[in-house]
Amino acid sequence: MGSKMMMKIYKDSDGNLINIGEWDYAYSNEVATNPLPEGATSEEADVVTGYDGGLYLADDPRANN
Numbered sequence: 875m876g877s878k879m880m881m882k883i884y885k886d887s888d889g890n891l892i893n894i895g896e897w898d899y900a901y902s903n904e905v906a907t908n909p910l911p912e913g914a915t916s917e918e919a920d921v922v923t924g925y926d927g928g929l930y931l932a933d934d935p936r937a938n939n
Contacts, residue, residue: 878932881921887913894921894929 884893892914900908920932930937 878920878922880918881929882916883919883921883931884910884914884916886911891931894931 881895883891883895884897886892892911897910897916898908899906899910921929922932922937924930924937
């Protein structure tokens with residue numbers, strides 16, 4: 875398991891993780907083509923780099939496979 879770090883995460887209105895790291899709004903002609911879903915929230919959380927190089931919440935069991 876990689877080292878633990880604090881990163882911004884985003885959750886949908888049901889509390890499900892939808893993004894780790896900054897949200898990519900994908901601006902085109904100054905218009906966001908990938909807006910944050912309605913009701914989504916952000917917070918800081920402990921994140922680790924998993925065995926496969928992906929980012930996982932520190933308490934996610936896939937981070938240790």
